[in-house]
Amino acid sequence: IRPILLHPDPRLKAVAKPVTAFDESLRRLAEDMLETMYEAPGIGLAAPQVGVMSRLIVMDCSRDDEPRRPLALANPEIAWRSEETGPYEEGCLSIPDHFAEVVRPKAVEVTWIDLEGKAQRERFEGLWAVCVQHEIDHLNGKLFIDYLGTIKRGVITRKMEKLKRDLAREKPH
Numbered sequence: 001i002r003p004i005l006l007h008p009d010p011r012l013k014a015v016a017k018p019v020t021a022f023d024e025s026l027r028r029l030a031e032d033m034l035e036t037m038y039e040a041p042g043i044g045l046a047a048p049q050v051g052v053m054s055r056l057i058v059m060d061c062s063r064d065d066e067p068r069r070p071l072a073l074a075n076p077e078i079a080w081r082s083e084e085t086g087p088y089e090e091g092c093l094s095i096p097d098h099f100a101e102v103v104r105p106k107a108v109e110v111t112w113i114d115l116e117g118k119a120q121r122e123r124f125e126g127l128w129a130v131c132v133q134h135e136i137d138h139l140n141g142k143l144f145i146d147y148l149g150t151i152k153r154g155v156i157t158r159k160m161e162k163l164k165r166d167l168a169r170e171k172p173h
């Protein structure tokens with residue numbers, strides 16, 4: 001389990017670097033991220049959210065009544081976006097307890113390299129499509145609040161700054 005960085009944090013606004021070593025340490029990082037994600041709980045997590053500036057994301061958007069399908073995607077890229085878009089009330093483990101509607105393409109095709117170094121390509125729809133786009137945004141320093149207007153984004157940022165001040169002073173918020 002690794003601590004999840006909270007917005008605002010410069011590491012959440014930086015562009016992460018491509019993964020080049022498909023070795024044991026990458027597999028260990030993916031395992032740590034999946035453990036952190038399940039414990040949060042969440043259905044996705046990007047390496048920059050645990051302070052690692054690498055282009056690695058993990059996801060498991062399977063429902064509770066389905067078998068788990070943990071995925072680790074290195075150097076993910078969106079190769080195709082559907083014309084059709086749709087809204088979803090998004091949240092973020094780095095911006096806890098804040099939710100807002102974001103409109104994204106309903107389906108995307110993603111290419112990536114898996115932990116064995118093999119190139120993969122898959123079409124995602126539904127919650128998987130929302131999640132993979134949300135996670136790839138994290139690799140480019142983009143947060144779901146960046147799709148909101150200046151006012152709403154500012155309100156959320158100021159509330160998060162207060163939360164971080166209170167946490168720093170060990171005061172319950």
Ligand SMILES: O=C(O)C[C@@H](Cc1ccccc1)[C@H](O)SCc1ccccc1
Nearest residue numbers: 042043044045090091092093094131134
């Ligand atoms: O911060 C993250 O990247 C984890 C996000 C991933 C996500 C955000 C919006 C929509 C889909 C995925 C979430 O905090 S994981 C929590 C969650 C759980 C169920 C449905 C939506 C979000």
Ligand SMILES: [Zn+2]
Nearest residue numbers: 091092093094
């Ligand atoms: Zn997020």
